[in-house]
Amino acid sequence: MVDLNELSAKEIGQRLRLAREAANIKQDEAAGFIKVSRPTLISIEQGVRRVRIKELQILAHRYGTSVNALMRREAVHTDLLPRFRKLQETEDRHTTEAIELFNNLIKADVELENVLGIGGHRDYPPEQGINDGDVAKLADKHAQGLRRLLGLHGPVADIFSIIQESLNIRLYQRKLSSNSKVAGLFTYDEKVGACMFLNANHPLQRRIYSASHELGHFVGTRRNPEVLETDEKFLSREERYANFFGRAFLAPADCFTQSFLRWKEVTVTDKVTRRLVILLANQYNISREACVRRLEELDLAPRKSWEWFKDNGGITDIQVEQILGESVYRFDAVKTDADRPLSHRMSLMAHAAWKRELMSEGQLAELLKIGRIELRKIIDEIELEEETDEQLKLRT
Amino acid sequence: MNSSSFAPKAPPVHITDTSVFINLHACGQGERILAAVPNEIIVARVVECELDNETSRATGEHAFLERLVHSKIVTVVDFTDEEFELFDELVRDLDDGEAATIAIAAKRHFIPIIDERKGRARAAMHVGKEPLWSLDLIRHSSVVNTIGGAAGIEALYLALRIGRMRIPFDRVDEVIALIGEQRARECTCLPGYKARFGA
Numbered sequence: 001m002v003d004l005n006e007l008s009a010k011e012i013g014q015r016l017r018l019a020r021e022a023a024n025i026k027q028d029e030a031a032g033f034i035k036v037s038r039p040t041l042i043s044i045e046q047g048v049r050r051v052r053i054k055e056l057q058i059l060a061h062r063y064g065t066s067v068n069a070l071m072r073r074e075a076v077h078t079d080l081l082p083r084f085r086k087l088q089e090t091e092d093r094h095t096t097e098a099i100e101l102f103n104n105l106i107k108a109d110v111e112l113e114n115v116l117g118i119g120g121h122r123d124y125p126p127e128q129g130i131n132d133g134d135v136a137k138l139a140d141k142h143a144q145g146l147r148r149l150l151g152l153h154g155p156v157a158d159i160f161s162i163i164q165e166s167l168n169i170r171l172y173q174r175k176l177s178s179n180s181k182v183a184g185l186f187t188y189d190e191k192v193g194a195c196m197f198l199n200a201n202h203p204l205q206r207r208i209y210s211a212s213h214e215l216g217h218f219v220g221t222r223r224n225p226e227v228l229e230t231d232e233k234f235l236s237r238e239e240r241y242a243n244f245f246g247r248a249f250l251a252p253a254d255c256f257t258q259s260f261l262r263w264k265e266v267t268v269t270d271k272v273t274r275r276l277v278i279l280l281a282n283q284y285n286i287s288r289e290a291c292v293r294r295l296e297e298l299d300l301a302p303r304k305s306w307e308w309f310k311d312n313g314g315i316t317d318i319q320v321e322q323i324l325g326e327s328v329y330r331f332d333a334v335k336t337d338a339d340r341p342l343s344h345r346m347s348l349m350a351h352a353a354w355k356r357e358l359m360s361e362g363q364l365a366e367l368l369k370i371g372r373i374e375l376r377k378i379i380d381e382i383e384l385e386e387e388t389d390e391q392l393k394l395r396t
Numbered sequence: 397m398n399s400s401s402f403a404p405k406a407p408p409v410h411i412t413d414t415s416v417f418i419n420l421h422a423c424g425q426g427e428r429i430l431a432a433v434p435n436e437i438i439v440a441r442v443v444e445c446e447l448d449n450e451t452s453r454a455t456g457e458h459a460f461l462e463r464l465v466h467s468k469i470v471t472v473v474d475f476t477d478e479e480f481e482l483f484d485e486l487v488r489d490l491d492d493g494e495a496a497t498i499a500i501a502a503k504r505h506f507i508p509i510i511d512e513r514k515g516r517a518r519a520a521m522h523v524g525k526e527p528l529w530s531l532d533l534i535r536h537s538s539v540v541n542t543i544g545g546a547a548g549i550e551a552l553y554l555a556l557r558i559g560r561m562r563i564p565f566d567r568v569d570e571v572i573a574l575i576g577e578q579r580a581r582e583c584t585c586l587p588g589y590k591a592r593f594g595a
Contacts (some may be wrong), residue, residue, distance in 0.1 A: 006488075053484040054475075057492075061445050066492045067483075360512050362414060362446070362491030371451045372418050376560035380585050 010047025139244035216245025422559025
């Protein structure tokens with residue numbers, strides 16, 4: 001009898017190819033592991049010849065995965081790693097760290113959703129394309145189009161919720177190495193949808209800007225994976241577009257100008273003061289630099305105003321604190337979530353999969369790339385909270 | 397009748413899953429415990445591979461197993477063709493370590509030691525009897541006699557507190573009686589913890 005759950009030779013072959021590419025292993029080398037010729041390995045990866053269990057076990061180990069991870073029906077296998085790798089001109093440790101983490105998060109998230117039978121709602125606005133016309137104008141037009149679609153007026157209160165809840169983009173905010181220059185990553189894949197990563201080491205306003213920049217890639221050119229770095233020069237058309245988009249989405253010309261003028265009319269001097277920049281940046285949840293640059297862009301401040309500020313002592317954190325008081329220290333829930341070995345959402349999904357015996361401790365630990373004792377701790381914590389009053393039971 | 401009929405029967409061979417080594421490593425007395433058990437202790441090569449990853453290297457679990465193998469307290473075995481076939485069937489919904497442990501136990505009539513619920517259910521089905529728990533190793537009479545009562549209790553407490561070892565619900569009272577209520581309160585992994593001790 002045919003087991004409907006059994007993966008076809010073609011599916012296993014494809015998974016093996018993706019696992020090999022993710023491990024950065026050449027076909028010749030992989031063929032050597034199982035003592036077959038390169039053409040035989042190719043026929044295995046193409047599904048012409050079914051891989052034998054002995055071969056599968058050797059390959060899984062060499063590729064840094066497990067037989068179970070290759071055979072699980074719900075497991076997600078993508079070519080994200082090799083696609084991102086192609087972007088890198090030279091191997092960079094920090095970029096590699098970021099894309100590996102991003103890839104692991106996506107795989108775990110999607111598989112847990114599949115196992116639990118949740119998620120899957122995807123109704124993205126169409127990709128706009130950026131081939132023709134002035135990128136700045138295009139970015140502005142697309143940013144305003146998206147704002148209209150989302151019903152946004154004025155400053156964006158919570159861009160992260162918009163990305164996750166309104167646009168259904170997978171958003172991960174985790175910490176990278178302390179000296180990593182990677183600010184954000186974006187990718188789109190038919191199987192997993194649109195995914196965004198933000199470096200949780202960065203301050204809130206920097207992450208807001210990175211998120212808006214990556215949103216530009218989602219709207220304009222979502223088919224190409226992208227890595228955003230802190231010192232990025234925005235040389236390519238795509239990058240310049242995303243950069244303009246980021247600013248236009250967070251600080252749209254009309255309402256940003258209006259806000260500026262409202263502050264200006266109650267300011268005695270005709271100059272752009274530090275206080276004005278601090279108040280406006282705070283209102284729009286953007287950095288002081290982004291605020292000044294936007295004012296320059298909209299001809300509300302003279303060109304090179306930011307350079308002038310920099311040359312004259314900058315706009316310091318102390319000045320911000322003096323003007324905004326304690327409100328400058330906004331609670332940043334993402335930072336505390338990123339300190340956990342798993343995000344709250346991932347922890348709850350892992351617990352649910354374990355509790356319902358859909359996945360074992362070993363399977364989860366491997367998928368989530370954490371130690372088993374760490375996983376047990378997460379499960380135990382949630383288990384302890386589970387016993388609740390009957391009255392609190394959700395109505396389904 | 398041949399002479400072997402009069403030879404004392406060797407205790408059954410035990411085959412251990414990955415989580416057993418994690419518990420024994422956490423308890424701080426793993427090497428002494430396994431050395432004291434009269435049964436031969438076997439581990440599937442797959443389990444050894446499962447501990448050969450970055451996380452297990454960082455925690456010291458991989459080195460712990462290496463030491464056990466090096467000092468011949470534990471023997472690593474490879475699959476026979478027949479075992480490979482059963483592994484192939486089991487590994488579709490069990491992790492590699494559990495699938496390998498059950499496949500070898502079933503074909504060689506070894507007694508598996510597995511703590512995970514799903515793995516235990518599958519092991520019982522294929523081996524024909526309930527697998528043992530890590531707890532059974534730690535509380536084995538030979539272990540208690542060899543390492544001493546106090547050290548045995550300390551090992552049990554650390555396996556629970558540090559390793560968050562899984563134990564069966566019907567042995568919670570026995571375990572609490574051994575480690576004492578005060579220390580049991582520190583072991584939030586105990587089944588029914590909240591009902592017994594509150595939050």
